[in-house]
Amino acid sequence: MAEVITKFLFTTLFCLLLALSLFVKSVSAFDMSSGYTLPYPPQMPGSIMYKVRLLEEKIQSFWNFGNYASFQFNLTMSDRYLVQTKTLLEYKQYLLAREALQTSDTYFKRIMPPVVQAAKEGRDVSDEKNLLVAASRKHIEVLEYLKDDTPMTVEWVPEKTKSTTINFNDLITKSINMRKTTL
Amino acid sequence: MTKKIIPTYAVIFALLVLFSYLFIDKNFLYLNFLYNNFSSHRLLLTVIYLLFLVILFTFYYYLARRTENRKINMDTVKKIMAITSSILLLSYPAMLSYDIFSYIAYAKVFTVYHENPYIIMPYQFLHDPILQFTRYANLTLQYGPSWLFLSVIPYVLGFNHYLLILFNFKLLAVLFYLGTAYLIFRLSNKLLSVVLFALNPLVLLQILVSGHNDIVMMFFAILSYFLVQKKHYFLALLTLLISIGVKFITVLLIPIILYAIYQQMKKKSINWPHLYLYSGILMTVAFLLSFIHREIYPWYVVWMLVFSVLIPERKLFFYMTIALSITMLLTDIPDMLMGTYTPIGQTIKLFLALSPLFLSLLITIYFFSKKRLGRQIT
Secondary structure, three states: OHHHHHHHHHHHHHHHHHHHHHHHHHOOOOOOOOOOOOOOOOOOOOOOOHHHHHHHHHHHHHHOOOHHHHHHHHHHHHHHHHHHHHHHHHOOOHHHHHHHHHHHHHHHHOOHHHHHHHHHOOOOOHHHHHHHHHHHHHHHHHHHHHHHHOOOEEEEOOOOOOOEEEEHHHHHHHHHHHHHOOO | OHHHHHHHHHHHHHHHHHHHHHHOOOOOOOOHHHOOHHHHOHHHHHHHHHHHHHHHHHHHHHHHHHHHOOOOOHHHHHHHHHHHHHHHOOOOHHHOOOHHHHHHHHHHHHHOOOOOOOOOOHHHOOOOHHHHOOOOOOOOOOOOHHHHHHHHHHHHOOOOOHHHHHHHHHHHHHHHHHHHHHHHHHHHOOHHHHHHHHOOHHHHHHHHHOOOOHHHHHHHHHHHHHHHHOOOHHHHHHHHHHHHHHHOHHHHHHHHHHHHHHHHHOOOOOOHHHHHHHHHHHHHHHHHHHHHHOOOOHHHHHHHHHHHOOOOOOHHHHHHHHHHHHHHHHOHHHHHHHOOOOHHHHHHHHHHHHHHHHHHHHHHHHHHHHHHHHHHHO
16 A cells, blocks of 8 residues: 555646746747857766656647747757767767757757748748757757867777667768758 | 626626726727827826725625525526626736736747747747737646646637637636635535635635636646545546646645545545645645645635635634735735836735735634643643
């Protein structure tokens, strides 16, 4: 009986925290006056809260419907995964870093279409365009730094499986070029 | 005298409707042809407003007394309510509060712009003309999803005509007002309870004129009590959830409803008047806590009033809510007189809001200590 109650309380607490995070994270504030700022590193793969974070991102992807909200969401996610890439590279977690960079690129590709759609509907998107330009410049700055700081190719040799060659030079160059198209 | 009540009420409310149009904002482009400079005569407007309050409360007291003495029947009350609702439906809603314009703005963000109003604020649509007269457009939606989905209905049925949308929102408030009055009658079985709620000047001005959504929240809240009494427990919890989804306050009523359901399921007797009293006290706590969040607004009294009219025999609590109905309507006077928010005005408002509560608390403490002292002596 005690076990059932404990499980119920933990499940309720978990659901409440998840619901709260939707409202806490719903309002995003971008500081445009003092230059673009990337977020703090998020929960990393391997941490207890990483799976919670992934679930929260999935829910947020549905919650952030509409052109303006999805623009903000995709930009936030792209920023977040870029910072995750940087952190993972610092810890030499190259395989996870490649995945994070590819995810950042995927979200970055999704930023522009809602802005274009909003413009077609006659809405003012000048703030969004300015923000995107500032974000792209910041991303390029970080990626240029990573390009200099990361080995050009890495042979990732995990235990008991085949090795993988990761060409970071190509990956980062592709990411930079993607950001440059918005400038 | 009773025969003259209905035409007299009709005339008073017709005059109130005309008075409300003296408060038209000059930026309200949909009715700016009615804009007049009368709003600059602040003292006169305030005096007229006070006069209306005196008249409305006098009639309120008179009708309550006559109902108590069984000199007014259900048909007369229904006619008065019908006239009240239909006339006040035509009043200009932004006489005392601009909230109705915010309701429309958030509904527009959701239905027209297809954006999430919990993330995107109305002011982000800078070229929208409704921003000229909508207050609090720089906030995300502060209400729950129940209200958001409900507000879509009057918006969509307005077919993009702002005035039609505006009066649809007022009609929504009227319908929930009538529904609440009906539920109060079903719960209490007393015509007096209906009169005490439906003809309370605070309810008339804040719900029928201003169209606040608190009536929607309270309708679903007391509907859950009604459904528990009818042993529809799942529906009762669902309607309470809908109520919480309007404005969150009624989350405090969860323990009461759960307790009532539990008692019913165990086939134990329930002292419903006690539960209404505890519910009213919980709503009073919420009323006080609203000061921490922002400000205690007059329409928050509806939260307690709905329960206090069910138990008018609980004189202290009942008279406290009536006193609050009077003092909270007076809190509009400093802003009306000065034309803007001032520190002294805020202090006066706080004093008016809290004084009936403190007075009730002092009276409770006095009678409680007197009782204890009496027991000790015996």
